[in-house]
Amino acid sequence: KGAVTLKAGSTSLAAKKTYSLKSGARKTVTLKLKKALAKSRKVTLRITAEGGKTVTKKLTLTRAQGAKATASAAPKRVVAIEWDTVENLHMLGMAPVGAADLKGYDTWVAAPRPKGLKDVGSRQSPSIERIAALKPDLIVVPDYRSTKNLAQLKKIAPVLVTHPYPASGSQLNAMITDFRALANAVGRKARGEQVLQELSNTLARAKTKVKNAGRAGQTVAIATPGGTSSAPAIRMFTTNSATADVVRRLGLKDGWSGSARYGFATVGLEALSRLNGWLAFVYPPQFQRQIASITKTSAYKRLPVVKAKHVRTLGGTTWLFGGPRSTMLFADRLAASLSK
The missing domain is CATH 3.40.50.1980 (Nitrogenase molybdenum iron protein domain)
Structure with a gap:
């Protein structure tokens, strides 16, 4: 029961030979791959478990740096x-x-x-x-x-x-850590690092776009509806949120201070009067009625950011609690909205 890991070492395991792990033995076998075995990268592993039951596993070894090979089958389901x-x-x-x-x-x-x-x-x-x-x-x-x-x-x-919402620190960094852990767990480490490089490249391009638009260093607060059509409220993303971290990585200043467990604070419309700079509304189509009920009020129209025409709406569905894909989509759309 459990994975058996094969590591490079001093003990030779001959091909086509049966080895048994006695009761209480560790589930790590050390081996030095012989040329024939290293070439074929195929091995049949027979494990005699406690009680005499024998389990046979046919494995394909993947050679890694440092001459290490792992035989733990990656999860598929x-x-x-x-x-x-x-x-x-x-x-x-x-x-x-x-x-x-x-x-x-x-x-x-x-x-x-x-x-x-x-x-x-x-x-x-x-x-x-x-x-x-x-x-x-x-x-x-x-x-x-x-x-x-x-x-x-x-x-x-x-x-x-x-652990997407740590007690302290950046939730964007936590997302990256969780993504790496998942990639490693399913045997897709190389692909995971490729995706994270795509994320890094996307943030860099978006930052350049913001700079070229003359917006670098400006303040941007991110908001999404958080109430109902009859009782509208606003979710403002706080300093520790992944969303605010993206804002900073684009060369901007995040416009809502404070910290919250899930990265946002729910406030009434009047709280937006303290905003300086820009307000970016992010919402999927199903929030259209809530947005309409907010933006038609006189209180909204009196907001300094509204009077200054410093409100932007990110089009489409932009999910703010996702992984690298959602983060890249948000960064691209935010940079595009500020470039208009």
Whole structure:
């Protein structure tokens, strides 16, 4: 039970020979690959477990730097409890076998995903039965979604717990850390680093675009609707949010101070009177009615940023709680809106 890792070392393992791990033995075998084995990169690993049961695994070794080879089979049947994992797996060239609240994903994230995924219920309370029925070999769940069912999930499959909202520090850095952890967990480390390089390049290009538009150093606050049509409210993204971090990395100043667990503070319209610089509204089409109810009020029209015509709206669906893909989309759209 569990992965067996093969590492380069001083002990030789001959091809076509059976080795048994005795009860209590560590699950790490040290070997020095012989030329024939290194050339074929194929090995049949037979493990005699406690009680005499023998498990046979046919493995293909991948040679890495430092002459290390890993025989741990990468997960292929992943269940995603949060939307960012669905998005991130797509960027890594994978598809989960199941995910929570796929209808919500299609509405709010609106990012590409494979068809035919199984819905495992809500993100808050996913169905343990549906997850188990999919026979996953990895479940990915954020820490704030795992407080009630982590023990149950671990009985089904190994669990990767992500930490998108750390108590301190940048949530953008936390997103990058979680993305790397996922890429490593599913055996897509190289692809993961490629995606992160794309993210870095996108931020650099967007920063240049902002500079060329003469906006470098200006203050920009990011907002999205947070109430209802009858009781509109505004979510202002705080200094620790990934969104505000992107603003700074584009050579701008983030326009809303403070820190919040999930990276935003919900305020009334009157709080926007303290804004200086620019206000960028980010919202999907389904928020159109809320935006209309806000922008038609006299209180909104009296705001200094409105009078100065320093309000921009980011078109399309721009998800502000996603991974590298969503972050790149936001950076591009923000730079484009400030270049008008």
